[in-house]
Amino acid sequence: MQEAATGLLARVPPGTNVTDLLLARHRQDPQQALFAVKKDGVWTDVSAAELLGQVSALAKGLIAAGIRPGERIAVMSRTRYEWTLVDLAGWFAGAVVVPIYETSSAHQVRWILQDSGAAAVFAEDAAREAVVREAMEQLPAPLPVYRMSGADPDLAALGAAGAGVPDGELERVRSLATLADPASLVYTSGTTGRPKGCIITHGNFAELALNTAEFLPGILKEPGARSLMFLPLAHVLARAVQVICLAAGVKMGHTASMGELIEDLASYRPTFLLVVPRVFEKVYATARQKAQAEGRGRIFDAAAAAAIGWSRACDARDRGTGPGPGLVLRARHALFDRLVYGRLRAVFGGEVRYTVSGASALSPKLAHFFSGIGVPVLEGYGLTETTAPAAVNPPGANRIGTVGLPLPGTTIRIAPDGEVLIRGIGITPGYFHNDEANREAFTGGFFRTGDLGALDEDGYLTITGRKKDLLVTAGGKNVAPGPLEDALREHQLIAQAVVVGEGRPFVAALLGLDPEPLAAWLAAAGRPPLDLDDAAGDPAVLAELQRAVDEANLQVSRAEQIRKFAVLRRELTEESGHLTPSLKLKRSQVAEDFAADVDRLYR
Structure with a gap:
């Protein structure tokens, strides 16, 4: 089959936008719990009425602060309830929301603020605010920065400042956007080159949300359905799923720290997870x-x-x-x-x-x-x-x-x-x-x-x-690295695997060790810890990695099998510049930084 399609299951009324999903949910049941917020270890429900009130107040604050329909506001924060408030309030105020990964450098933040033409920035805490202010040093003019959490958050003050904005004005700017208008600029993660601002429209979000809810009723329309979001809301996947949950009436919770995830899963008890x-x-x-x-x-x-x-x-x-x-x-x-x-x-x-x-x-x-x-x-x-x-x-x-x-x-x-x-x-x-x-x-x-x-x-x-990842060996064999890399990462010691071999006589791999499982593996063998540099040359570690390579090789033809591998002496992480914030591999950066390791494999 060369083409497949699925017909629409729901249609979004013309003259509406993504904000109407919240209004529809509120009309249906103002007391329905749409979110839960963890305070002092206890999850507290937020009803549709409460959410709409908080969003409207913050949206009025944005209007009072001078944000005009169509202007961009940026958000740099971990996944948390306040992220959702700013997102929805931005849309109610007619703004276009621009996510920024919370781990972004000042250089990356500067590019997004400059390219998007942002009019204001929401920063999660003092640490993110410092990055934003550093980024603004080379902008033509500083932007207002609103802190979302910490000892003295700005959201409440911003909401209070909008108390004088009439309800009619809020409704006017809320309803200006059509389905074809931008709701967000989401910057691509930049696996190759500088990130591009991808326009996501109100229709993209709203139509996808309503149709997905109809397509997956066994997940999204089950009584008591609830989900816990721990992936970055700066990633379009997490954000789209949150809008889908809003449309379907699925209660959502947030975990800002991966260190709290296991505890939050046990207390929140989600029925489905992204x-x-x-x-x-x-x-x-x-x-x-x-x-x-x-x-x-x-x-x-x-x-x-x-x-x-x-x-x-x-x-x-x-x-x-x-x-x-x-x-x-x-x-x-x-x-x-x-x-x-x-x-x-x-x-x-x-x-x-x-x-x-x-x-x-x-x-x-x-x-x-x-x-x-x-x-x-x-x-x-x-x-x-x-x-x-x-x-x-x-x-x-x-x-x-x-x-x-x-x-x-x-x-x-x-x-x-x-x-x-x-x-x-x-x-x-x-x-x-x-x-x-x-x-x-x-x-x-x-x-x-x-x-x-x-x-x-x-x-x-x-x-x-x-297409760009396909390797063609010197013998003319096309090799897709993905399946081999997926199989290698299943091993407890391997955090990252990069298959190489473009223009080379055979396929090889660079393997990155996972420090925590490595320490546990060594302890189980009665051995003291090793740093990554020492582990890369340890005979027992190399033998275990060879077993992982041999098992992965069973999945492919002989011409596609990994003949040699090298162990990297440092981690491949987002901070090292080798992974995107969504944990995708930056192959070109890996190839550049570890070119000497690759060359040694073929000597």
Whole structure:
């Protein structure tokens, strides 16, 4: 199949915008809890009426501060309830909201403020405010900065300052924007070159939200549905999901610190979660390492095999290619459910019925593992330019290994060279003030994703790699690095894997160690800790990594297998400049910084 499409399930009335989603929810039930805020360890619900009152007050403050419809306001903050307030209040005031990752440098912040023409900035705390003020030193004029939290936050004062703005004026500016008008400028994460401001319209958010709610009722319309957001709201995926939850009436909570995540999952008990693959990889590796340290490694591995086998058997049954789990597998699965799986489900809060994985590829093995333990994984696909979700696996029709069906109002086409092209309600109208990028990004009304993929006979999309990431060895063999890298990252010691081999005689890899699992692995062997420099040359570590490479090589042909690897002596992180804020690998930067390591592999 070369093209698949899903028709619209809901239509957004003309003359409305994304703010009408909150108003509609308020009209339906003013007392419905739409958010929960953690205060002193206790989750306190925020009703639709309370939310609307807080948003309206802050929006009036923005109007009183001189923000005009169409002007841009920037937000630099971790994921928290105040982020949501500023986002919604900005839209109610007619503004265009510009997210900035909380980890951004002053140089990155300066570019976004300058390129977007921001009129004001909201900074989470004193530390982010300091970065913003440093960034503004080279701007033509300083911008007003409002602190969102800390000892003396500005949000309450800003809301109080807007008390004199009439309700009629707020309603006038709120209703000015049409579905075609910008709601946000989301800057691409910059895996290649300088970030571009991607225009996300009111229609992109609103139409996607209403149609996704209708497409996934088993997740979003279940009584008592609630989710905990811990991914950065600066990422369009998290933000789009939050708007979807608002449209569907799903109660949302926020976790600003990953250090608090486990505690918050246990107390909030979400029914579904938005997760990136690295979270699954870390949970699996940590659980396996803990089991090995406690002398239960064989039990864990047997339980993992049973979970994966169970999920694969169920997947085959659902596709009509198998009978489902057999008697012996059912018995083993039931046994391990009592011994192992329940404790793993508790990590996610104990009540998660579904997880949605996005942002990057998840290995089928891990998807089967988590689905098999009772934490079903529905993988989806999208980009900033598609307002995140463009395809997803629906509950009851999940096909692990694929990223699902086109969302309603979306058409996916496979170009002759294998590139995935997308047209639909979530597609950006273009990049802000960047005609050259716009010309390159579209063809015949379709957005060029840069990803390679295939559609099966039922319209399920499988992503096979990136056009720019494909390696061509000296022997002419095309190699997609993604599957090998995904398999390598499943190992507890490996945080990052970078497959290389462009124009070289064979495929090789750079491996980055994960310090915490490394320390635990060494301790389990009765050995003292090693820093990354020493570990990179340690015979036992190298032997363990070779086993990981050998296992990954089983998934590909001989010509695609990794022949040699090098261990990096420092971490690949966002701070080091090798990962984007959404944890995507900056291949060009890695290739530049570790060119000597690559050259040594081929001497």
